[in-house]
Amino acid sequence: MESLPLDEDYAVHPTPSESDDESSGVETSEDDDLSSIDSEITLLRIKCQSSKPQNEDYQKLFATMTRLLLERFKLSQEVTYLCEAITWARNTVTPSNPARYHTDNDPMEHLSLLENCLHEQYVVSGDRADVDEAISTGLEVVKGTPDGHIERPKRLYNLADSFRYRHELTYSNPKGLVTDSDIDKSISALKQAVDLTPNENPFKPMYLSKLGDALLCRFAARNASDLDEAIQAQTQAVNLLPCEHADKASYLSDLSSSLRSRYTRMSNAVDLEKSITAQKHAVELTPEGDASKPVRLSNLAYLFSLRFQDMGYVGDVDRSISCRIQVIELASDDAYNKPTWLSDLGLSLVRHFNLTDNIVDLDNAITYQTQAINIILDQDRPADRPQHFNNLANTFFTRFRRLNNITDLNKAIDSATQALKLTPHKHVMKARHLSNLGSLLFHRSHSEHTGNDKAAEDIDKAISYQTEAVELISRLTGDRNPGKPGYLTNLGISLRQRFERSGSKGSDGIDKAIDFHTKAVELTPDGCPNKSVYLSNLAAALQTRYERLQNIIDIEHAISAHKRAIGLTPSGHTSKPDYLYRLGLSLQYRFARLNNVSDADEAISAFCESAGSHSGLPLTMFKAACSWARLCVKRDARPSLVAWKTAIDLIPRFVWLGTNVDERYNAVVSAGDAFHEAVASSIELQEYKVAVEWMEQGRCIVWGQILRLRTPLDDLAAAQPEIARGLKEVSLQLEAAGIGQPFISIPGDANSAEVSLEEDAQKHRRLADQYEALLKQARQIPGFEHFLQPKQLSNLLQGWVANSPVAMINLDENRCDALVLRDCTSPILHIALDRFDLLTARELQLTLLKTLAQQRVRIREAESNNRAIRVYSLEEESSMQHILGILWTSVVHPILSGLGQIASSTPETKLSLSHITWCVTGPLVFLPLHAAGLYNSSDDPKLFHTTMSSYTPSLTILVEAAKRASSSSRASSPRILALSQPNTPYHTCLQGTTREVKDIQEVYIKHTAGHNCHDFKWLNGEEATISAVLTKLSTHPWCHFACHGIQHPDNPTSSAFALHDGPLDLRTIMSKSFASAEVAFLSACQTATGDEKRPEEAVHLVAGMLVAGYQTVFGTMWSIGDSDAPLVAKEVYACLLNSGEDPLADEHEHMDQKHRAAYALHRAVERLREKVGVKEFVKWVPFVHYGV
Structure with a gap:
């Protein structure tokens, strides 16, 4: 929640009438002023010591000393000078002095001087006794000053100021006796001062401005009519001052604040416009270097945010951000308000993200809000910490919803936990922080990243925190607190979630949820921007109860609430696609119950609008498109193709290049089986070409992204070399960022590790943005309109010669x-x-x-x-x-x-x-x-x-492998890298691997007749390190891995070959591209075993080798026998190198080279079957061939 703007308080306490010395025209420093005053004070002390009470100038000397000491205090803020000034002032007005109050021209001059000193002392001490004495003295001064006296308006002003201070002191002290009489007296005195002062008097704008402040103060306490009078007084004050006057900006800012208050109360748009105009003018009149400039810019930013929130002027979000950036640039590092300004900038960027879906905004928001927290931690400001941690939690959560990265949700929970811990128990903000933490735990409870046991624990904690929030706010403020509807709706959501999980046949849990949601809606006026949220959640709870109890009234009410929510939500709002999707689901339920065709048509319309939105969560729009397509199948199959195409085109938006491969593989799970349905629909309509294209788009998504990043850019370089060069550079960096190794933290430096992870992730997302921007530029070039977009089948197969189906x-x-x-x-x-x-x-x-x-x-x-x-x-x-x-x-x-x-x-x-x-x-x-x-x-x-x-994992991978094979001719005696791991550390022994490679080496020597033996590189045991293997892979087109294979079901990119010094994992293989690669034999366990959660993605080592550039890869579907692998490997190489004892060897020489690899494995497995028996399926079945 955005912090309130800081209102400025420019209370000017005028000194008694005293002519200013004329300026000498020479600029002096503060040190010069202090030195000059100190000299005057020293000389005056000497004069006072030699003067006698009966002397004519005795009182004048005492009064002058008081003024000098008071001025010395104001320059240095050294309280000792103020105390001494009060002592001199009291001596000036002692009862023994017959002329203690006056001079010849002013009967109250000396007593007024004492009042000024007492007022200053209260400002320093905050002591009630000081302000009481200042008021009693001031009353005596005003009483003794005749109506026509020139100083009476100033003295009324001073008295009013003291009354105002005592009013604020009383209200700030909960144990004090609250009375409004002081603010009434302050206003009365100020009105008298204004009435007694002509317009041409330079002090009148100051009196008017202070009157406006006092009226605002009374308005806040009890009297609504004071606000209008305050604005009138402040407007008059502003109009009386010329633009060049030093106080004009301050008065304009005060007027703006009052107009904003009236707008908040009355919702008159004219007031908001005038408030913005006044604040703009205040900013313009504030000189650079003035400490007030960042404050006024911050207030202006808040006004722009307020206008956007209430009126939807999109440009105001940019204006607000621009102002806040200026605030940060102008603010000194030690500015007290800097953390608040940083946090507010973060909130404005979150609002901008909600309009643009630009992840950069969220990344920058987190950076600024983290800086704010670091400052308040360094400055030991415990009271400020909860709100800043809460803001950071909300931003992390917003990014979690967009990227579905569980790390962001966990960080949000950590920040919200801190906010709660740091909030005093009976503080009204405790309820907000309890509710927010509960809401975050609720979201984690139904994240696909959370196990069932942890999910149940999270939802129970969520309900506990949210119940406490509702009870606390009810005790503290009843129904008056504007945050209470939010706390009620959060609790209702969690109760609904637990009810859905429980499978209970009763309705107690869901009934309570509906009651809370209903109360939230009832407490919220229609003009509140959150009312649509509360209505949507009420509708969802009603739909849940309908699903369980089948009471048609519930679905009717749900549809009505959904429609109200949509009606209150402006176009372009990020929540609108979600509301439309939910409405469509409710209409679909009623259609299924009543079979009313209009419900189906209305649901299709809602789904269609949701899926086609320009803002909102891509996953929500994807779900809407799928629901649209499924309903079209029931109504009329043909339009379903448009819907399915929309769904498939949305997949890259949530399986996004700006996240790492693990995050993308997690996101793939969200797509479910939708692409199977899409393909089935297109087949039903005999759109076979479309079906094949969608199969390509819907499977091996991440591999496809990697291949596109490696696409040659020769044609583009010929047309636009700069764009091609930029794409090449960004593609390389983007691929490295996506597949790169995670940051390794330094022991004892967890904070820097976390910062580095965040910075790396942000840099990755910036690269994705650059990549997409460059693609957009490329597609504007004639002939490149579909550059690197999913290919039509004819383009995909271009140049591919199919030798078999x-x-x-x-x-x-x-x-x-x-x-x-x-x-x-x-x-x-x-x-x-x-x-x-x-x-x-x-x-x-x-x-x-x-x-x-x-x-x-x-x-x-x-x-x-x-x-x-x-x-x-x-x-x-x-x-x-x-x-x-x-x-x-x-x-x-x-x-x-x-x-x-x-x-x-x-x-x-x-x-x-x-x-x-x-x-x-x-x-x-x-x-x-x-x-x-x-x-x-x-x-x-x-x-x-x-x-x-x-x-083949996909048609694209097969076609690319075939093109590489046809564009290069295999050497008759290829260079081969073979590695064996008979005794890998921390793994069981595989003694057969040594014999396996030795047999292959013998085949190679026979094939080359003993020549070029150096082209067969054998890394055995400790020689086969990760570094050595990767180095040799780049220079040896053929490779053979005889080692342990490790399949990681929970983290598939960690699947690996177990080498001597550690795992050579799939993530590392993904990052490689070998230009001369041809054949890879992966004689290890489960190298062609995919991930059961993501079967379409082919997340296995064989696919990794194909994408790395290998044309032919032999792998295994499950573990293989240590005595079986050598036989198969020997036979495969004998066939590939044409060095076996097959009686048809001469005929093999003429066999189509495109099938030579497939036949080599076919024959080798045949030999294995002959040895072990055809029904020893587990032994011979796992060997498979991928590629060409």
């Missing part, structure tokens, strides 16, 4: 289909997989996982003895046969039939083998299509009898 399989709850690309020109072949469904696929995946767990090949790597596998049981054999049989009958065989291929029960000759590349989705990612077949007898058909299989 690619089967892309989509699994949706309503239908399963294969789309087969046979070549670049033939129509896409659609094959409906009517005998297969998503549920069956999930059951097969679970069965496979169970079977592998029983075989100890899907357990954690650290628990396995080695790559060897235990004896296979009949039950497990039966499970595998069942899985492979279903895959054959329901998936593979229908596709082969659609392609015109005939299933065979016996192996075909090597030259008649066909080839297919599988591009699969959903649970099929984890199922071995390449081994599909019937295994009851040797005569049963099996895929490997007729067809070699390859896989």
